[in-house]
Amino acid sequence: MIALLLVPALLLLVVVFVGPLFRYAWLSFHADSVITGLIAISNGGANWLRLVQDQRYWQDLFQTLRFAGVSVGLELVLALLIALLLDQRWRGRDVVRTLALIPWALPTTVMALGWRWIFNTPYGPVDHLTKIIGLGSLNILGDPSLTWMATVWADVWKTTPFAALILLAGLQTIPGDLYEALRLEGGNALICLRRITLPLLRPYILLALLFRLAQAFGVFDLIQVLTGGGPASSTESIALYAYWNALRFLDFGYSATIIMASFILISLICVIAWIALQLIIPTHSKSRGAVSS
Amino acid sequence: MTLQIQNLGRRVGQQWIVRQLNLQVDDGECVALVGPSGCGKSSTLRLIAGLDAVSEGEIFFDQTKVTHAMAAQRAVGMVFQSYALLPHLSVTANLELGLRVRGVRPSDRQQRIQAMLDLVQLQDRADVLPAQLSGGQRQRVALARALLRDPEVYLLDEPMSNLDAQLREELRPELRRLVLNRQKPVIHVTHDQHEAMAIADRIAVLHSGRIQQVATPAELYHHPETLFIAKFIGRPQINCLRPSNGVVCAVRPESLTFASEGIPCKLISREWLGSSQLLYLDSPQGPLRLSCSTAVDIPETIHVSWKASDEHHFDAASGIRLP
């Protein structure tokens, strides 16, 4: 009977997730483009061969990983600080909690347009600021070595509140007397953070990490609006490349191949990130019988 | 070592949580803080531990004033109601954390932990996570952690309230062996008066943030200073007769005896308690509880009376004991 109750949820999963995935897998072994008159014709592994040889795909992959890694890393650190701050009691905290969610609630395209204006050289406020502090005019959106950082910045600004919210929820599950017991022994804030907060927050950090990694790996609208993938394709992401192949070039076979390859990669990355986190934040020190230093 | 508390108070906003609290606990003495929920007993403990800020009054460990000292500088060993064990650390790691934080050398740590595990008889559970321990075992780990602290004062915050009744009784001798025999002041917060009477040398009854009486269990039982204490201490609860002329007369259920003359009563119900039985009676003076041996036969028509010396008199308005 209980299995029966799961049917709607499973059906939904199949329709919105498994179905398209199979469709893409099938399509990735077909030519289906404006050349074939939008008819799928089996072409063996030609798409996959093309992908392996496509330097642009590998460059985009590198850029996407760089973007995802740096922005998610920064976000988690910032989110943890914000969550710790919002977990304390202080006047006006509830107002700040609500305000902190605004970036997250803004539509990405609106936010990206805003940042395009803010980073505009020489009329945007950031350009004025860098001139005042002596860095000069930086041409942030027009210099391939800087622009990707601007995309990271915009992403961090937008999604840190989301990660902070998850971590805050986690913080509130940690009983206060754990901290008090350690305080009695002379544990300061840093020791408490390392010995109590981080280990107990681990499942929540993991949740935020996986959520955000998957999201950042598929970054699309932010980059499309902020930089269009430029300059010199230095900010082009895999999702943008896949999207253009589908909707601009009408090359659905190759687009499906990019999507499938990326799906496999992001799955791998999530597994690796999960294992890495196990190593960074120690879990039970069962075998050693002592706290590792 | 003597723990001395003078005129202690804590205020949150406009509300006094604890007020004008005076208490002295000597070496080897165990004082239980009892009272209903929200009476300020746990708050008092937290003030002594240094976990909360003191609003007024002073706390002395011997001659040293520690009123505003950091918690870590006070050398208190505290056992929390929840035990406050870190769920991701083994028993040994939980015990070691405090030693590490205090800068004890690794070789010393191992030795002391081993000795402590022997003492609390958890040698074979050393590498287990708290979740895998029974409630009693967890409590012993929490005790062990407090003991490892080498404290000047022991503070026990409802250490047994999460355990079932049988386990509590079993653990009382354990608590005595481990803590009470250490010749240090012990403050034991509990809402269980049986526990308090079984363990404590003296009991302090708190009500609305103030101490109403500090006395030995016997004195508290026989000479409650207020009606509140008379009602709070002793089960079955004391009988309060209808106030007359602004005076409440109270008599313990075991002081009531059957008599050929006296107050005529009607039996409402009876509870069989093994060694004794409890009768619920209705009388012109109001409902009464009578506790007597199960050997006693209950007469057809019930009349009860008591010795005048067993009566306690309280002012009906203030609840203060009248001579």
Next chain:
Amino acid sequence: MSTNIFLRRFFAGIFAVFICSALFGLAQARIVESVSILMAAPFADATQDLVNQFNKEYRGKINLRVIRGPLETEAMSDLAISSLLLGKAPFDVLLMDVTWLPKYAAAGWMVPLENNFNTQDVESLAKGAREGNSYNGHLYRWPLTSDMGLLYYRTDLMDRPPETPEDLVSVSQSLQKDQKVEWGYVWQGRQYEGLSCVYLEMIDGFGGDWLQPKSNQIGLNSKPGIEAAAWLQSLIDQGVSPKAVTNYAEPEALQSFKVGDAAFMRNWPYAWAELQKTDSAVKGNVGITTMVAKPGYSTATLGSWGLTVLKGSSHIDASIEAIRFLTSESSQKQLFQKYGYTPTMQNVFDDPQLLKESPILAEFGKAQQVVKPRPETPLYAQISDVLQRQLSGILTNEQSPQLGMNVAAVNTDQILISAGDRS
């Protein structure tokens, strides 16, 4: 007698058939055909009055409805394609950019219109407006407004505009030296379609060809092709254009020119109206000309918008009526007068009344004589994409013009080979 009865029955039958068909015809006439057009937001707003006029005129016959799309060309393209991919389009007519046409034709999304517009109709169009409406011998769209790349210049800073690339640089540098302007020339250097448009004008201006229409020969790595890229790059290197031009689209270039920071700007006709607004610092001091080039090679990238009927529409004739109305001479005059939309009919360019009201129309007329469409292939989006990618690399000094244009040429070749367009 029997014949008489027979005849009476015969006429009665005919009469009945007549009545029935008349009733049927009446019923037919009472069905109002509904035609919907998807347009990018600015066009939807500008044609509002015309649509109202049409619905008034065709009351009871055709009801025209405009679906307001997104603001930007590329977002518009994405929306249109997404709806077309879902099967039957939810609209009858699409206002499309010139570069989409071959792709849409290859996908089979459009209804050929050559039977609805005759030679006379085509000849009424100005020279530039005749470009980019057909593919593979079929007429697929009818132009609503001309659009072409223009060089805007400051009449208060010079007597006449420069004609060659060298002139533009030297005029800019002397104005910058005299601190009349911060920048010489602002244009579209962002990695997007606008950069391809800028480049097309320069490669043609240096005497080359991006992709020759007949032979499909790629000119990106030819001498003019490399010169064009190198010249654009040198503008940034020499400080004639700001470094940030590498992320400039039309709005950024317009902003810079509008506040008076630049002497020259490459932009489309819409910018003219913007520069005449009260918040413009250069109002009244702006001139328009065609893009600088080697003598005789001046070129304007064709960027016109036109209306096309989508396959699957069940109101083709009514749609043609609507298209004819919206692109009529009087509609074009209205659109030009109110919104500055460049006309497509030669008659309108020559209208003395209009020319008197807005002398700038003459400049638009001149520019549309030299328009050049971008390569007309279903794979245009791909080849433009590889060009933008390499150009952006050149402009940001990631690679040399020589190397970048070689790569662009090789990539373009591969794309065309993959399509079987060449052997």
